[in-house]
Structures are given as C-alpha cells and as structure tokens.
Amino acid sequence: MVQIIGCENRLTSIVRLGISDRLEEFYNTMNAYPGLPEFDYLKPETYAEASEFLVTHAGEARPFIGGTDLFVQMRDRVLRPKYLVDVKGLEGMDEISFDNSGGLTIGAGVNMNRLIAAPEVAEHYQILAEAAQSVASYQLRTRATIVGNICNASPAGDTIGASLLLDGMLNIYGGQGMRQEALSTFFLGPGETILQTGDIVTSIWFPRPPDGVKGKYIKLGRNKLSDLSIVGVTAVGYPDADTVSGTHFKLALASVAPVPLVVEKVGEILGVTPVTEETLKDAAEAAMEACTPIDDVRGSARYRKLMVRNLSLNALKDVWHQLSLLNA
C-alpha cells in the first residue's frame, strides 16, 4: 500500500517511511517536479462510476477534492498517479445540513472557508471552525476540505483532533455500497487509513454535541499563523452529571504521534476528581506522557513533549474557564 504523508516535512516523512536512511537519497526529495507530472483527469457522474474506475485502475488512480495535499505530493515525487478522479461534483458532496436530532453532515466537497462561515457549525461545533481556521491561508482554504484533511491522515492535520473529539463518522461509498466508519478507528499510521481501493468518502457526520460543550484549539507553529503545527492541542469539555467533577473533558494532540492522538487519560483524571489547578496539571502531565513525538525540522521530540504539557494545560484551563462562565 502506498503511504503518504501529506503536509509533513518531506525529508522526515521519507525517513519515517523507511524509504531511505542514506543521505544521498534525501536528494530526491530536494528535487521537486517543476510543475505537476503528467496525468489524466476524470470527473465521473456517479459514485458507482468513480469507485469502479478507482478499482479497475488500482494503484494508478486516486480520488481528490481540493488537491491541496495530493498535488503537492505529486510535485514532491511521493506519488505519481496516472489518473486523478475529481469526486467533488458527486451528489451530496456540496451539502452542509444540521438538525437537532440528526446532527451535522458535511459533504466531502465542502471547503474549509464554507465550513467556517456556516452558522450551524459556528453555533454548535465551534471547535471545528476554530481548527479549520488555523489551516494554511484563506486562499488555500477555498480549496482544502476537512474530509481531505482526514483522508490524508497526516499526524499534523489540524481538523482531525476536533473531528475525533466530536465523535465524527465518515460516510463512505465503496464496493458494497454505503457504510459508516468511526474516526476513532480510521487512522493506521502516517498517511495510512482503513480506506480500501475504490472507497470514496462522501461526507463526515457528527452527532449533536453535548449541551454546553466548549472547546479550544491551540496550534503552536513557527509563524503565528499559517504554519503547520509543531504541536496541536484540541480540548473540549461539557457538563456531565455522571462524573465526579461534573464535567467531561477530552483532549486530542496533533504532530506528536504517528496518528492523531486522543489522550483518554485526560478524561479519566478530570472525571474522577474535582477540577482544580492541580488536577488540570495532572491531566496535562498525562498528555505529555501519552505522546510519542519524533525530532524533525519543525521541532525536537523533547520540545514537543514539553509543549504538549504546557499547551494542554492552557487549552484545558481555557475550556474550564469557558465552562465556569456558563455556570456563572
């Protein structure tokens, strides 16, 4: 299976994939293609047609939506498909829908700017908009999609943490028709997912969020905005009468493990004891312990661990603060 690391730094991704530990071979990755390498473009009318084409041309064809990951990987010689299948015109791809019982469905073709601007997202899933807002630049977000971000399965994907914590499910069209997959079991490794050849994600669905949910995304980049994350911390919390603390917290981390990481321990610690400065610190320590970052051009493993601790604490505190305002 072809592995891809989307927006990861090119050299580290090559190393991590075990393609080479010889420096001379790094050289290939320095030699990006001047434009896009040759391929043919298809825009099928139906899911069936698209899926079938992908199956018949397994290994040679790829689906794309915004192309912001795929095109760059092709320039970088990580991938060289013969066919690109444009799936964003397929039925339903373009839709955002929300209702109180059915939750939120975002078509795979909905770009991030539309998602950010959608009132239903802003009202009920604010953390998703916040995460999307941190991706690249406005003009890139005209093309980039949240489903593309997820399918690309980079550990740095900014919207993945929020999607995980909001219990997102992917609607997928495949050989057997439509099926749903939970995001929690979707990621297998950097650039690796459970998607099979011919699978096309049609939309992502989120259940109605718990009442009073609050969230915070902290992205530490080298630049204030627009950079990939050195560390990304997504925290959400909501009132929950079933816990000792009365609050349920969740935390997800980006860029510090081979896959986007949900730190279950955080919920446990902040569930069984009352929330205080101290227990928040314990939870942040637990996050630090749970992650397994590597050294790369963006940052060292050591720094990343420390930042997971500091920024998890800040994110949790922020959510805690938002929740207390709610109670006040």
Place this chain on the structure above:
Amino acid sequence: MVVSETKPNPVGESKPRLDAREKVTGAAIFGDDIQFGNALLHARILRSPHPHARIISIDTRQAEALPGVKAVVTGKGFPGYIGLYLLDRHIFCRDRVRYVGDPVAGVAAISEAIAEDALELIEVEYEILKPVIDPEYGVSSEATLIHPELDQYQVASFILPQPNSNISNYFKIRKGDVDSAWDNCAAIVERKYRIPHIQHVPIEPHVAVAQVDASGGITLWGSSQSPFAQRNLIAQALGISQSDMRVIAPYVGGGFGSKAGVSMESLAVAIATKVKGRPVKLLLTREEEFFTAFVRQGLIAYFKMGCDGDGNLLAMENKFYWDSGAYTEYGVNITRASGYSSSGPYEVPNVKTDSYCVYTNHPVGGPMRGVGMPEMHAGLEQCIDELAQQIGMDQVEFRRINCVKEGSILVTGGKMHPTGLLQCLEKTAEAIGWGHKAEASAANKRRGKGLALMWKAPAMPPNAGSSAWVELAEDGRVTVGVGGQDLGQGSFTVAAQMAAAALGVPYEWVRVATPLDTRYSPYEWQTVASRLTWSMGNAVVNAAKDARQQILEMTAEAWDEDLENLDILNGMVVSYKSEREIPLENIVIYGLPKADDQGWIGGPVIGRGKFMPDYVTGLDPETGQGERAVVHYTTGAQAVELEVDLDTGQIEILRGAAAFDVGKAINPELVRAQIEGGFVQGMSSALFESLNLKDGYVQNPSFVDYRIATSSDVPGGIQSIIVEVPQDDGPWGARGVGEHSMVPTIPAIANAIYDAVGVRFDGPPFTAEKVYLTMLEAGIVK
C-alpha cells in the same frame, strides 16, 4: 511669471514610484513573463546528489535519444572559469562536484516535463570524496582540499587566497597592540557565535532565457541585479567578446543579492549554444532556489573585547571563519569587508582581526543584503551590550562614548567622515522609550527592549563605476538611461527625481529607459552595495547637468546672452536678465535659430555622465591599514521592544524603531520603506531562518519548512527616522540605505530577549524551541 517662481526641486520629496502603476495592474514584465513563442525550449539541470565527489563518467546517450530533447550539455565543451573576484568555477562541473546541487548536465527540450524526464536518463558515475562541512575544520591541515588548483585561479589583486588550503581569502587587521591592551581592561567579554546559512528568498525565483544568433551573438534575458557583470563574466568564461554578449534585464521580483553576479544564468547560455537560434529558458523551482541559488554564507565568529573602568573600549580581537560554500562568487570580498569593518561602528585603539573565507561543501555563498555586516554585527553588538553591563554602564551611554564620530580613527587607520551615528543612537533610544520598562501584557509573558548600532560601507572594488545618459524628446519630456536595476528599492524613481532636479523639469516629465539592456543602457558595475543612489545618482546628475549645459549654451548663443543669466525652470529656459523664456519643447531636438536668424544652432540633446570614486587606497596586506579603505560608511541604530512567552518560548516583536544617516533622503518615503522592509527581513532572519544543513544536504528546501515572516508576525509599527548628515561626494549629500536596515536587527532582538528573560544564545534563529529550552536550562521555566 515663471522667473519669479521659486525653483521647484523634486529631490527630497516623496514622489510616487515610477513603476507602481505597472506593478498594480499586472502589466510589469518580469523575466518569466517575456513571450518567446513556439521556438522556446525549456531547460532542466541535473545536479550533484553528493556534497563532494569526483566525476568518473557521464553518459548522456539515452537522454539525447528521448523524443523532444534538443540538447544535452555537460562541462565537456566549457573549459572556461567564472567568478567575480576569484575565478574558481566552471559553468558545468567538469571533474568534480563540490556541493549538493552543483550542476553536472543540462537538458533542453520542447517542454519542461520532457527535460525533467530526460534528466533521469543521464548516468553519472561518481567517486565519493570526503566533504568539508565546517569552516573551522576546513582551515585545518586534515581537511580535504576542495579546490586543489586554488593557486592557479585568476584573482583580484586585493583578494589573498592561501595555496594548498581551503582558504580563498585571508584578511588581517593589526592596529595598535592588542596583547598589551588586555592588562588595562577593567572588563573583558569573550564569545563565540554561529550564524547559520540563510536564503535570500526573493519571491520571484531565478529565471534566465538565452538565445544564440546565427553569427554567434548571445542574448540573455534574466532576472538580474548585474546585467553588466553578467555580460563580462559570461563572455570571459566562454572566451567571446563582451560586445557579442547582450544581457536584457526586465523587472526583478526581489534580489537581495541573490541575483547579483552570475549564478544559474551561465547554464542557460551554455545550453543555448548547442541549440542555435532557439531561445532556452531555465526557471528554478522554489526548491532549487533554496539550495542552488546563492545563499548567505555561514559564519563562525569569535569576539574578545575589553574596556577600561570608564567604559572606553580599549581592544578587540576577532576571528571570523566564513563558510563560503563550494565556490566564492562574493564571499572573498565579504571576508575582506568584515575585516575592514571589524570594529563595528566604534573607535577602538587596538584591534586584531583575522578573517578567513573557507571553502566547504555547502551551497554557494553569495552576497546578501548587508554583505557580512548582519552576520558580524549579530555577535559584536551583543558583546557590546554585555561589556556595558559588566562595568555597570547603561548600554546606550556605553555606545554614546565609544561610537565613531567625525574624525575618529578607524580600524583601518583612516579618519571617519562626518556621520550622524550619535543622532541615530539618541533618536532610536528615545523612540523606543529606552530606560522605561513597560508591563508585560500577560502573566506568562516577559517584556524587554534591546538596541544595536551598525555601520556598513559599500563592499565593492575601489573603482566600481556608473554611467548615465539623459535624452529629451520633441515635447521636452526626458528619458534617463541607467544601467543599475530597480529591485523594488526604487532606484528608477530616485534617478528620475535627481534628473528632474538637475535638469530643471517637473518629475512627471521624466521616465527611465527600461528594461535594462547592455546593448543600449549605459554601464553600471552592479546593483549591489547600496551604491546606486550615491554612485549611479552622481552619474545621472552629471548627465542631466551635461544636457542642461548643452541647452543653456545653445540658448545663450541664440539669445546673445550670458550663460550665467539663464536657467531651466519647470521645463522652460528662462533668462533672469531679459526675462525671455522658451519651453524646452522642440528646441531640444531642432535647436534654435541663431541670433541673427541666419541658420540654426543646437540640435538633439543627449547628456552623458559618469562617476567613479578615485580616492580609495589599498590596504597593507599584513596590517589592513591604509589611508582610505572605503568610499564611506552609512551608520544607524535600531531598537525593538518584544515579549517572550514563558509557556512556549515564542517571541513577539511589539514594535521597532530605527534611524539611519542617509546623508540626504532623495525620496523620504522610499527610505522609510527600506527601513521597514529591512527591519522585517532582519527580524525574520532573527526569529525563523536557517538553512538546515546536514552533511551538506539542505533539509528544508521549501517554504514548508523554511519559514519567513508573514503578515501575522510583523509588529504593528516601526518608527523609521531619517538622519541627514551629508556625504561630501553624494548627490545632494546622499548615501545608501538599502542594506543597512537589516544589519542591526539580530543583535537588537537578542539584546531585548536578554533584557526580558536574561538568556543569550550562540546564534540565531531565536526559535521558540531554542528560547524555551534555554530558559529551561537556566531555570527560568520548569
């Protein structure tokens, strides 16, 4: 009436840029925008994948056989050497590759994609050699020789390569007696800094198109700061006449030094010689831009400096190891410049400096905005702060005492010309609120202020020349011919302002003859060294004065009046005596009827002018002492206020202030734009930038991982202050400021970080990680 009006003078006014409208409408033509039609071929370059290796064999047969490929070129047919001060490289590698990215072969094909595919069909066999990746190690006798033929290379007289070593230039200062001065010092600071390689990152990548005509004449279109230097150097390398080499240089999308001299242009030319008649375009990818275009040299710098109890600097001992990379287009002269400026802008009685330019198997070091001065000042201005602190003196006060003033004895032995450095220091300190510590904006932040001084002289040969012409059309409108480029700094606008003022016409009447074309434009050494306003400006003024003289002489004769009574005001020739007046219209082409109406005098007016400094003396090779080492120094100061985030180590620059003595601001807004732009470029290099080299391989050759400042990172305001202490030989007293604005930024920021949290680093960039981990080690955070 006209005569009584005050004389308009566009010099000193912030006239709108000549090129702005073209640039906001998308009409401005840059190198890649020129249309060549279907004849155009596209070139791609096969580059060395090794930092250091011998080429055993190259087999191009398969590539040549690929349909669509028109030529495959290697170093075989091109034995000539190329280089600005030291001719140390071939156009394509012949027997040896010296950095990852060194050009080995070139392909021209009907499309870029075919050329790219052909590269994979070229087989090259290498014998790997041990690379040198550290300049300090590079000078040692164990280091592999990267240029065993160094002693045979042609070299400029003031560059001193050391045979049988990797040292391409060695420059020394021996002033006073350093060794015995240490005993008199009340405080001594000794530090080592490492300044990483960085990239210029013009947003326009390098592009060159070359075409060879039937008679062998070559035309090169390129994004170029140095069309005349390219004409000369490429002609020399090919062994052809300079007159057969024509360089056309349209607008340049940022250069900062990377488009000076010759880099990839000679590759396009060499390939074009093999596909006679067809234009060949070579456009670097952004990735190639990062590792194959010039980079700023790395530097390992040792400083030792001491002062007496009253804060008087007594001695400095400096050692610079410049990491010049595989070849040294400019590096050798940067080594020299950092030597003759090695005291920084201070008067120091005893100075000992050793500055080495060292070959390594790194990308090629070129000139970059400030040519060595930002790198050198980065450490020097931190040591000055530390020294002041050691003897318990305010850093501004310490600088006030020691900075160069008119008449100061310079490190090279000569005397300092009039300078406004002290004013720059005081105004900058005042603007940043020196001495007042403001509250941090949050509990997890610490706030600090820092300041640094700078000086820089144009780094160029002693006799770098400029020339210009001024021509008038029937309607009296003026065209100025120059050979210096507008890289965005506004040199065309300034040339037009000066021509208008010197000639006596409104600014709006003047345009500049573009694109630069070595066939028609007057000679200019290069657009580097912040020398255009001063040097090219002088040439323009002389040309405008020459035209004016021609017009006045003609009119004096026609009107039978004395020359002294005539003037040109607002495009009218006027007589203060007879109060006669006549517009320039027509007379500048057709002349005037003689006084007796019997025949005509005058005719088409073309003014010509030149400028070349004739007073720069050599320096003693053993002591670096001499009468006048450079043409002049531009001086200045910069200060910042910043906050350090204790949770992450991130630095936020809150505001900046800067003052430079520009002699005379011909266009104050353009000066301010340079001060701001340079500040941000300096800030970007201080906080983000480093070409991460591992065993000779650049690990971050793209914008993904080589980050530069974005709109989100810059401070809300930079107060730019113009100081004007005139330069005796500058037009209206002007001297340059283009590079200077980024020279003091790194140390100003470093000093402010120290002020905020009390830590220092051995070099930039001051990334959040570096700041945080250093604070952790110092126990400032847990």
Place this chain on the structure above:
Amino acid sequence: MGFHRINLTVNGEMEQVDVTGYMTLLDMLREKLVLTGTKNGCAAGECGACTVMMNGEPVNSCLVLAVECDQALIVTVEGLARDTQLDPIQKAIMDAGGVQCGYCTPGVLIASRALLDRNPDPSESEIRAALVGNLCRCTGYIRIIEGVQEAAKM
C-alpha cells in the same frame, strides 16, 4: 493524454481553451491566455503570488487544475481595473507604498480585494489573517496592511 476543452470567463472575457488534465490554472492563465500578471513563486500553495479569484473566492492558481475551471469565473490582477480606472485596492496599496519589487503584488491585490468583498470593514488582525498566504519579502507587510485599511475607507 487527452485534451479537455473548457469554457470559462476570465476578466469578463469568454474564453475557450484546450488543456491537458495536468495543466494548472496558473499555467493556463500565463501560457495559454498570456495573462502574465499572475505570478509563480513556488508552485506549491505556499507563497500566494499566484492568487486569483475563482467564482468570487481567492485560490492558489498553482493548485487548481485548468480543467476544473470549466464554466468558472476567473478574475486576475489584470481584471481589477476598469479601463484606466484603478480598483480602490490598487490605488490604496500603491499610495501606501505597499509595492516594492511588485512580484507579490498581484496576489496581494486579489487576496485583499477578496477580503474587502466579504468583509468591507476588516480589523487590522483580520487583514493580517487574510494575507498570511501572501509572502512578501520586500515591504515588511506594514504598508500593505495600511493600504488595505485605506481601501476599506474608499
């Protein structure tokens, strides 16, 4: 590989172009339509020099396929001015001194125009956020930001 025939409107002109599947919008504009105002600075979505308006929203034209632009409405820097009448954003950025080398300028203008279209009265931080995808190495951004503020007032 086959060609695709597309119809689109560029700066108000209807165009019909035959393009390969892998040709980018950037290359189509520059090479097929000879609209060279739009610049290539990285071909990877990072620098913003290639920013154009596609159906009213800014995109990095280096990361859009030309074939995707069938029936699209494209505006490039050349399409901002009405005859000789500059768009307020062109005038404001020019007057503010936000142009030096000018290579980033076409992308900056389109991104700024798009910002003002969706938010006629942006705050300074909104302007900065809207321009993070437009790298400028010359100006230090400050005058560009001022220019956008001025244009908002026009």
